[in-house]
Amino acid sequence: MLVLLSWFCQAVFLVVVVYFALYVLLELRVFLISRKVERRKLTELAHSSADAETETARWPSVSVLLPIYNESEVVERLIDAVCRLRYPGELLEILVLDDSSDGTTELARVRVGQHAAQGVDIRLVKRLNRKGYKAGNLVNGIQQSRGEFFAIFDADFVPPTDFLLKTIPCFKDPKLGFLQTGVGYDNRDVSFLTRFQAMEMGHQQYVTVGLSEDGDMASLSGSSCVWRKVCVDTLGGWNASTVTEDVDLGYRAQFGEWKYAYLRNVVSMSMLPETMSAFRIQRERWGRGLIHSGFKHFKQMLSQRMPLIKRMHAMSVMFSSVLLASIYVLVLLSLPLTYLVHFDGAGMRWGAIAFFGLVVLWGLENAFGARRGARFDGKSNVLKDLWDTYRYIAMFLPMAWYYFAGGVRVLFGVYDDFHRTPKGKHGYRAIVPRINSTLLAGEIFTFLYSTATVWVALRSGNYFLIPLNVTVCVGFSMVLYWSWQDRRA
Known part of the structure; x- marks a missing residue:
């Protein structure tokens, strides 16, 4: 039974890595086109x-x-x-x-x-x-x-x-x-x-x-x-x-x-x-709607006549939310993978190395495009920029949880549960939607789960997935800290 579980976890891990690799390569292609456009200014x-x-x-x-x-x-x-x-x-x-x-x-x-x-x-x-x-x-x-x-x-x-x-x-x-x-x-x-x-x-x-x-x-x-x-x-x-x-x-x-x-x-x-409750509820709604829209139009996309590269970009755009949700699946698999798999096989070892290499490549490209797109033109501080880039990447892991939760709700037919996104420091001042408590409980669980996974990895000497779980802890500790600040305020 443990052998079957091990093989299943490894297969899912490698599928997500391949999916992520295709997404990164396609986004890098578009990023280079954007750079060319930027040089022309308009x-x-x-x-x-x-x-x-x-x-x-x-x-x-x-x-x-x-x-x-x-x-x-x-x-x-x-x-x-x-x-x-x-x-x-x-x-x-x-x-x-x-x-x-x-x-x-x-x-x-x-x-x-x-x-x-x-x-x-x-x-x-x-x-x-x-x-x-x-x-x-x-x-x-x-x-x-x-x-x-x-x-x-x-x-x-x-x-x-x-x-x-x-x-x-x-x-x-x-x-x-x-x-x-x-x-x-x-x-x-x-x-x-x-x-x-x-x-x-x-x-x-x-x-x-x-x-x-x-x-x-x-x-x-x-x-x-x-x-x-x-x-x-x-x-x-x-x-x-x-x-x-x-x-x-x-x-x-x-x-x-x-x-x-x-x-x-x-x-x-x-x-x-400006508040965590407003942010997490907004992103769950976005994830739910984007995943629903992607699968809703998938058949129509396949029936369209278009070149292969444009079809691949269409799939990348339509299912980027599914990819983000699947990253949370990797987080959930990290404990059984750490416990059952020692990454001594070439496939898993190189799969893990490829995954972290892709994360670095995507993170650098994403952070550069983000600063350009958001028009952050201030003076650069290398150490601060590196730390902010790492925190920026870490924040996508709580987002992966919100999108995963939205995807699960789509599976259960919850398509139209709509909550507006209040702006400003007040956030939800009166009635906080119930989904907020569920998402907050998931944040606490994920932080504890990844902490336990790091402990198991250190005890077993199986260090391959520690960078992922440490980054999970950083990302979820930030959102939990902001939630605590909101509650105090």
Whole structure:
């Protein structure tokens, strides 16, 4: 029985290593493309948008959609920022799609009234219920809109005043269905938690530059973006069956042969979760939605006609969340592997060496892209940068737990359990969703489990997986410490 368990653990370990290797190589390819684009400073599309901005051709009508839910801290800032957008007034309408159940509604109503009195075409749209959550809110909004294009901003976003002037000209190509822009973060330097998030999202943005340039499939967010109405109507709008409705619609658009564009140099400012409860609940939801969307569209992706390299990139994008969740499987396997396998066979020994080598390569590439994407341009301190890079890599291990938990919930059919992500230092001030306690218990278990694995490794002299488990302890100790700080506050 122990022999069978040993072989099973080794097989799963090697499968994950091979999967990780393919992902790293594909990401490295896109990273090099992004570097080439960066040297040119702007993509050809960005150049064309800047040129088109000066043209006097007819501007299309645009509806700005602002889906909000209990966002009293940021809703006034959002409305003020959107009302400052430069665009022909007769062609612009702003719809505040309010699903709130607290004082946000009154704040929004007053602000909307103030701007409407100054001649801005802005309306507050209120539903009787939250059916379909954000997806349902957006569908309700577009049914009451008149624009040829939709610009969408979440409650914590502040777009630049020239956002529409730089993005709308890109849609001269009738096959361009949607466009994503860059995102910066006002509170990225509040703590290492916010800095990590800014770097992680910065890396995603940096890689998306290469995917866009190469014409590869990408996973794009649903805020600070512009959609062509015809594209949305053709696809049937946002689907409420998944909690990542934006990613789902983006996949359907790309499989429907609509083009997308990415303008990294058009930057809207946003805010990051500052508390561990808000962060862990957000990432579990993202993991659950991304894994669900990946498997939901897998068959459609296989039926598409595309070159092998583009199919591989599509699979890499769609199942990157599954890969992250599988890293947590390695953490769970580390104890039986340490106890049962002494890595004296060539396959396991070289598998372990390859895994750690890939982690180093991925970590360096990821951290470099993250700093570029997040625009961290301060003076460099080598020792501090190395320590921060190590902590940055370690933080992906708690994320692996959140994605693993989300994947398990998908297996049990939990697709639409939606919890908004509150921003700022207050986080969840009233009712914390129950999933938070489950995720916190998993963090405590994983920290103790990896500590025990290190002890077993030292006792048995089987040191191969100690770097993994020590890094697990570092990552989970950080999130547990931040949780303790939140509780004290």
